[in-house]
Amino acid sequence: MAWTAHTIIQNGKAIPFEDAKVHALSVGLAYGAAVFEGIRAYMNPSTKRLSVFRLEEHLARLDQGMKFMRFDSPPSRDALRQGVLDSIRANAPDDDCYIRLQVHIEARGNQSTTGPVGWVCAAIPRERSTKRESGIAACVSSWTRIADNTMPARIKATANYHAGRIATLQARADGYDMPILLTRDGKVSETAAACLFLVRDGVVITPTRDSDILESVTRDTVLALAAEHGLPVQERRADRTELYVSDEVFLCGTGQELAPITSVDRLPVGDGKPGPITMRLQQAYESVVRGTTDAHAAWRTPVA
Numbered sequence: 242m243a244w245t246a247h248t249i250i251q252n253g254k255a256i257p258f259e260d261a262k263v264h265a266l267s268v269g270l271a272y273g274a275a276v277f278e279g280i281r282a283y284m285n286p287s288t289k290r291l292s293v294f295r296l297e298e299h300l301a302r303l304d305q306g307m308k309f310m311r312f313d314s315p316p317s318r319d320a321l322r323q324g325v326l327d328s329i330r331a332n333a334p335d336d337d338c339y340i341r342l343q344v345h346i347e348a349r350g351n352q353s354t355t356g357p358v359g360w361v362c363a364a365i366p367r368e369r370s371t372k373r374e375s376g377i378a379a380c381v382s383s384w385t386r387i388a389d390n391t392m393p394a395r396i397k398a399t400a401n402y403h404a405g406r407i408a409t410l411q412a413r414a415d416g417y418d419m420p421i422l423l424t425r426d427g428k429v430s431e432t433a434a435a436c437l438f439l440v441r442d443g444v445v446i447t448p449t450r451d452s453d454i455l456e457s458v459t460r461d462t463v464l465a466l467a468a469e470h471g472l473p474v475q476e477r478r479a480d481r482t483e484l485y486v487s488d489e490v491f492l493c494g495t496g497q498e499l500a501p502i503t504s505v506d507r508l509p510v511g512d513g514k515p516g517p518i519t520m521r522l523q524q525a526y527e528s529v530v531r532g533t534t535d536a537h538a539a540w541r542t543p544v545a
């Protein structure tokens with residue numbers, strides 16, 4: 242990762258990276274009134290060209306978030322799409338990028354303030370986790386996942402990350418890499434920043450959309466890839482104890498990508514090594530995000 246980000250897009254304008262500012266009392270900061278997307282652009286190893294992975298799906302989810310937040314005059318999808326592409330082009334990266342696209346209330350006000358809103362888009366370098374190869378030691382958190390009738394779990398709101406953050410800090414303090422959160426009724430939900438899959442007897446299983454998950458773009462990608470690889474897939478509620486008896490467990494998300502979980506609560510998953518189905522799907526994911534396969538060309542938006 243040789244490149245650094247020097248330019249950021251704020252409200253449609255390219256400005257020096259360090260100059261992107263909001264007031265300290267803005268409602269976005271004071272009350273967490275913000276929604277965002279984490280997006281990745283991957284470089285094709287042959288063409289050396291970048292493409293943004295599933296940009297339209299990320300923009301669609303952000304639209305849902307802005308609607309849910311009742312934002313006044315939210316930025317248009319076209320403006321945000323342009324912002325994503327501009328944030329990459331302005332920095333001329335020579336490697337993969339991670340893109341944070343955030344829409345927040347810029348005004349000062351109170352809990353019921355709905356605008357004016359502002360937005361920012363940053364393309365930055367981001368190291369890939371080495372745990373993608375070695376595997377993750379997870380624990381089941383004593384914190385439960387935010388419930389749909391308390392916080393909007395399926396909306397990518399910045400405030401939701403308070404819950405994931407305290408669970409992560411607890412897991413780290415206890416010596417684990419990351420927490421797995423259960424729903425309030427004790428079913429498997431997701432990790433603090435990624436969705437979960439279990440593999441049992443060759444069947445690829447992921448908790449349903451009503452398990453208080455973020456409706457993840459990567460989860461959708463993995464479901465499609467698994468089916469294309471002839472693997473039986475099931476979206477269903479999953480018990481906590483299934484985490485201990487599964488042959489494989491893995492997580493997936495834009496930031497975390499697709500990575501094996503090799504132990505849960507110090508019990509090895511399967512034989513404690515990254516499993517074959519996980520690694521096959523990881524490889525398939527890598528091909529589709531980078532465009533080393535022609536399949537799913539519509540998922541890749543060229544940057545140039």
Ligand SMILES: Cc1ncc(COP(=O)(O)O)c(C=O)c1O
Pocket residue numbers: 279405431432433434435436454455456457458459460493494495496497
């Ligand atoms: C809480 C949470 N769940 C799931 C995911 C995965 O979502 P996506 O695949 O859309 O990035 C993320 C983000 O990566 C997340 O923050």
